[in-house]
Amino acid sequence: MIAPGSKLLPASIPFRFLAAALLFHLLGWTALAAGAPVVAGAEGGLGLPVAALHLITLGVLTVTAVGAGFQLLPVAIQADLPGVWPCRMTGWLLLPGVVVLTWGMMTADLWLLGIGGISVALALLVFAVVVGMALLRTDQTNPQVRLVVRHLWAALACLMALAVLGLALLGDFAHGYLDDHRTVAVIHLAVACYGFLGLLAAGFVQVLVPMFALVAPQRERPATLVLALAVAALILAGAGALIGAASLGLAAACLHVHGMAGLMRRRNRRDLGTSFLLVRLSWAMLPASLVLGLLLILDLLPAWGPGLFVLTLVGGWLLSLVLGMLQRILPFLSAIHAARAGRRIPKVSELSDSPLLQIQAACHVAALAAVGMGMVLDLEVLIRGGALTGAGGAVAFIIYALDLYLRIRALPQVRPVAARGKTAP
Template identity: 75%
Template sequence: MISPGGGRLLPASIPFRFLAAALVFHLIGWTALAAGAPLLAATVGGLGLPLAGLHLMTLGVLTVTAMGAGFQLLPVAIQADLPAVWPCRLASWLLLPGVAVLNWGMMTADLVELALGGSAVALALVIFAVTVGLALRRTDRSKPQVRLIVRHLWAALACLVTLAVLGLALLGDFAHGYLDDHRTVAAIHLVVACYGFLGLLAAGFVQVLVPMFALVAPQAERPATIVLATAIAALIAAAAGAFVPAAVIGLGTACLHVHGMVGLMRRRNRRNLGTSFLLVRLSWVMLPVSLAVGLLLALDLLPSWGPPLFALTAIGGWLLSLVLGMLQRILPFLAAIHAARAAQRIPKVSELSTGPILRIQTSAHVMALVTVGTGMVLDIDWLIRVGALTGAAGAAAFIIYAIDLYLRIENLPRARSAAIMRKTGS
């Protein structure tokens, strides 16, 4: 059991191993997209670089971040400890190498690597679901905010189980060809993964993170519950293959969600939120945009670049922007808390500030989305490649930021000890 007193802070190695891996996968994902640019517009969901690049982002960046940050933030959000620490470690040992092997198998069309990597990833997701589920059963639901988060997380876990089953079925179909319509199942898998598991998980955690970082009262329970209910209705329609109704309901739900978030931002007490909330705001814009593109795609009104543009707006524009923006806040937040545990003092903001690097990373991310999207629509391979390399440069900048943050935290205790020794010596 994690002790109630200080036990809600996991050992630093657990969340940071997930987050460090996510930053590396972020760089590799953009690089894979640059390498696969000539194949992107013509891809129909088969094995190869485009599929690997897609899963490097969804599994390698988004899911890895969700699990790493989720294990640490979940006990605080639901005010209940995780059942134990070892499942978090076990999940990392399975997920991180599993993502690498799975994506290599996708690039090389190696069925053995697909089976090994896919099984490891699926098992890690099951461990995450069971661990979170056990924690959810311990919650005190007397507080409206806790009840709201718990509902989002239960729905996200249901989607997690569904997407894991669909993912294994799709991997098996590459070897045995038993699915009648691989593309439709792949589309359902993508929708359940992005708008179901990752989307509902994000919608649950922003109920805590946005009020915490923006210094504002949480969103009211009733409107957020209505958004959750309509989102579940849209996901059920998508799972049944009714993509047009699902996109229509989802678009309305997205507008309601964004309206609620904008309302929170208007009431916030902290005015200067830095580059992190520029990315968060971008994600709120791209959420309804992605669903509008999805609706046009479901109505068969888009040409061959429709599917990759949908993936770009949903994964890169909405989810990745949200995750990168939140990581700009979460990384120094967690680093400061762990430094306080080791050094008995919470570092000043000035001691952790590396604003120019984050501005470079933010600008590169936005430029990458615009350039890659334009290249897709105009069918210009070199423009897609330039945009993807710009995204890779932004990912490299974020890694530099994380390393710099680590070095600053590491130097805090030694710098303080040296100062104390000089003071006592004088």
């Protein structure tokens, strides 16, 4: 059991997830570059495009959500996790599972699909149990904590639904029992991205944005209204009422972005660096993805519409948000763990002030623009060039993370008197 009041997990737990996410980020863009000839017209079957999509959604977004979530959860809801070993077990199941599953998608190997899918589903089940047990221990007298708890319960419900839908889709490749594979795949995408990942992100930003921007938390009532609209939209999507789901979701997205913009106007920390440029981009892409989704449902977009929708949803909104937050979370956690180890550490702002992060952000934006334009114009060279640019940004992020690790390791140990709260000469 984690000792009561302990808020910091062993460094190996969050950092193994975050390191894997950075590697999957590179692999996702690389797979997209390799699958460029069929990206625009991909219909959701097996192959490089669907493998690239899952390297991002599972490998980057879900792995980051799980790893950072384990560390942030005790702080966000003011309740300890039930233990450390379930966190480790989640990593043992999830990280190899993503590799096996996405390799099975690339090679159309049904055995690998089954093994990888079951491993990922078991990992997410363990994650759900750990989070659920922590939520049951929460003291909800704090309005900010109540907000986070509501978002997390809704996200866990979506997690269970997407796991069932995902396993059903994998089984359909082998046995062909679904009458409409594409519609189930669309619902699976909506529940995974707008539901599990989106609600999880919306819950944690209630803590992260005020912490990084130095601003009072969002008021409970408007944030609860956004959550209620989002949940209603997801229920409609699960029932197949996609027009109503997209319309309600768009209203929720606009209110959420309006609330976040209000926090930004009231912030006390004016210079938020490159990270919040990506976060702001993600807030713009959220309603844009729902507009594209609504146009798709109404059959008002040409053949490139589905690809552009997925790019805006996954790359534009979720990936931009996660990369922006990772630019803040990595140096923040590194500084905290260095202090725990008794090292002298520079300010977090110094650790996050790196040209490599600016290169990564620029490459990400350029990649989204080039891949999107390549889809619209049906130009394979633009899609491949954009994906390789994204891969270059991923390499810059990995180099930054390695440099951060080496800088922390090179810091001298403080003297024993400093570790007790005194200043060493």
